[in-house]
Amino acid sequence: MRYSRTLIPTLKQDPSDAEVVSHKLMVRAGMIRQIARGIYDFLPLGLRVVRKVEDIVRAEMNRAGAQEILMPAICPAELWQESGRWEQYGKELLRMKDRYERDFCFGPTHEEVVTDIVRREIRSYRELPINLYQIQVKFRDELRPRFGLMRGREFIMKDAYSFHADAEDCRREYEHMADTYRRIFQRCGLTTRQVESDTGAIGGRRAHEFQVLADSGEDAIVSCTRCEYAANVEKAEIRPAAAARAAAVAGPFKKVRTPEKRTIEEVGAFLAEPPERFVKTLLYVTSTGDTVAALVRGDHELSETKLRSLLGAEWVVMADAATVERTTGAAVGFAGPVGLGLRCVADHGVRGMSGAVTGANETDHHLVDVDQQRDFPDVEFADLRLARAGDGCPRCDGGVFGGHRGIEVGNIFYLGTKYSAALKATYLDATGQERLIEMGCYGIGVTRTAAAAVEQHHDDQGIIWPLPLAPFHVQVVPVSWTDPRMRQTAEDLYGKLHAAGVEVLLDDREERPGIKFKDADLIGVPLRVTVGAKSLERDCVEFKRRGEKSAQDLPLVDAVDRIAGLVRSELPT
């Protein structure tokens, strides 16, 4: 395409509301524009990138034997009521009424709709397995949309759903999809890690995320330095360290005044005790209506995911101040396990602590010299904290966790019969018995993948697109458009590269070279051909990869062949 005839409104300044690199650069490169919070226009270059991701996802899903369908964006409430999610989903579900006052929602995922297709059309085990997917615009009414495409409200997603006669076949497809996802992200030119994850609101029994590694990632993940194990810190299993019991405490615990000191840091500074001597006591209310105390060591962080999973609750939420005061008799910040009279669950790190500091269940007071076995023996121990770098790997001997930041771009779930049971999706097995269909589901955030690519591939000057996702493979930049020879050479290259199947952006603007190079760096087309007076004298053009400092001369005579060959060789299929 010709730059002068393409809408590429680049900007010199970062948008004021942008916090992350991909948001800044995609706006500055004229690829996206926000029209309402978390809702974006895709301008020509941005859409080209999105289509590249879509095409790779589609090709690999088809290769994997999945069938593309398209379900509606606007879904009737009845199906969601059948699954129970109409009530459960909360405000992220964009709901509306049609002209006849019937309830609908803008589908954020399509488990119900696809299960409805299958229960209507599939009768026999002979018609299973089947994997149906779509690439579609979704809407989730996020509480805090931000980070550009990373956490938008309207976004494009690939969602696939597989249906099976038994759990074993579903697990086979689960692994097959994991393989397919690895292929997809590899083809996109992205470094990703497959990590164990929580099953979240979609439910089900087994789940992995695919994380694009990037320092700016929202998610914290750990991976073993020795084996393949990797997981979200919310979910990662931790090898319990041996209970590091200190010397027995001489006397009983003592109550000390800690006026206005609420946090571990404040109390620790006040009492001159390090965080690892503290027991943090956090009160939670659960979806089943219980109030529970969760204990972790002062230097550890509670994983709400693990807590929820341990309690078997749909959700857990930190108790509000009124509940804390009513339950502990003290203001927030002074809860402790001794004499609390609530169900207490504790992380393994709390086991056997002695000489510990806890809240006193009395405003402005803490207890010191607390001994877990002596003073609050009635606790249930479990793995309840966030993993962190340095923790021991649960799957191998001697492995320890390294820490990474990542951006979740894909996830796979083994759903079991959660939806087929709710919607009565059954089949007849070989003996004529009616049985529930086993299900898996598999998502990829298409627009999010485009943004994650920017997070992983950029520098101070702009984006450095991996070739498979780039809006164009090559940008041809004549130093001067008014110079007849440069112009003619550039036109010639443009035409021939295009004919050779290379996607080219020709900068045909009458702009200063500095502006053209700056825009080229910002947009991030991976290969650049500069047509300048000096190299033309040598019958050459300059060839440079975005992200590399130095250019090389490319003889005009075989420039097209060499560039086209390079593009072909670097585009995995």
Next chain:
Amino acid sequence: MRYSRTLIPTLKQDPSDAEVVSHKLMVRAGMIRQIARGIYDFLPLGLRVVRKVEDIVRAEMNRAGAQEILMPAICPAELWQESGRWEQYGKELLRMKDRYERDFCFGPTHEEVVTDIVRREIRSYRELPINLYQIQVKFRDELRPRFGLMRGREFIMKDAYSFHADAEDCRREYEHMADTYRRIFQRCGLTTRQVESDTGAIGGRRAHEFQVLADSGEDAIVSCTRCEYAANVEKAEIRPAAAARAAAVAGPFKKVRTPEKRTIEEVGAFLAEPPERFVKTLLYVTSTGDTVAALVRGDHELSETKLRSLLGAEWVVMADAATVERTTGAAVGFAGPVGLGLRCVADHGVRGMSGAVTGANETDHHLVDVDQQRDFPDVEFADLRLARAGDGCPRCDGGVFGGHRGIEVGNIFYLGTKYSAALKATYLDATGQERLIEMGCYGIGVTRTAAAAVEQHHDDQGIIWPLPLAPFHVQVVPVSWTDPRMRQTAEDLYGKLHAAGVEVLLDDREERPGIKFKDADLIGVPLRVTVGAKSLERDCVEFKRRGEKSAQDLPLVDAVDRIAGLVRSELPT
């Protein structure tokens, strides 16, 4: 693809709610399924057809120099309030509130959003013209969704918007888009007609529709048998016939009792007068709050489009019974122009009528021997009726209209400055003057085009897809899948045709041949290769076009080359 691994749930029976052929056949061929009124799942074969339409539309729009973008489905109310359409649009606009109680709508068209892009990004005449388009899912909350994809609520549309420095350049692009549309529908293999049309709710000053001709079409159109003129009957100009004044009526008009006779047919039968002697008097309320009487000859039909246009009203609606009774003093069915005391507008056909029959403005009474010039001279004459076959063409001498039925699949509008004025989309001209941008907009119903293709191309057995829209080019049908030679030959053809770039559906089911042929006819793949025992003895397969009765032998040795060559030659690019 393999039939046994593809979700193609064909049905023997027409769905009970289906009234039109495309709805019946697309459901029966397992291409679409309804999940709520006017909301459909696209199953694999249906989606393949939709993608074919999209690909052709995209290729031709790109060739025409338009740029693809993607705007959000969920649009903020503020933009619609700026244009005034938030109030005007009525219940077809699906409205909703987000979690923060802000108003949004599911965009049925995107004039406001695209104009917002342009007003933010375009500054100078140098950046014009620009044509931006998208292919996107839309929602219109139709009063009566029906006819399958023909009048669904959620559908896929290509909408393009062009922006220009002046009206002349906008008209040039309008013609360019008309050319592009002709190419698109020709490439789709559809017979269409470009007709003048009303500008409707989108507004603007000039509009054409592209109609797929089909007997089942919802729209009535007329086209001149001598020149190029064609138009929707709502809009078609009619050459006024010379006033066929009958001999002067001897005496004054007379009031006659016509008890319970309300319609032209009833009164005509009762008085033994033909419809063309009647003056039909229809009372309308307009958007400006007026009540107006519209008169047409008894054998003519009023065009509300022409009436609205004449009155310069946003909308007109037939007066309710209470208004009729209050205004005429008579029950519905007895209104007449004589002594009515309302503004009367009349079609040219009423001019100079004598010996006419009209309502008497008295319940159960009509007037006979009415003379227009004598008895109701104070009427404004205009072209107010629907055109019909046999009417004279307004653009050429001696041409008369022929009548057709059509399905509107595309439309083009010259909008002028309607939206740019409302949203203040301006540019600086060469002299530095700020000027309003001129706009055109251009739509194609993608899913509707798929359905219209079925309306135009089918027979009693099923669909007959035009090759460019077919879900597959070729269906390979081995008579028996258990016969090793047939199976091997079919597999071989399948693999080689696929490798030659032909899209093949291999019927690898262990079904009786009758079922396979029936399904093949229903699905409508245009080329069929049957692998049977008899032809294999001659080292041949049978080749048949869907829609033709007889098959021909194709020697196995060059079957692949001939079929691949045929497909290539028949796919316009």
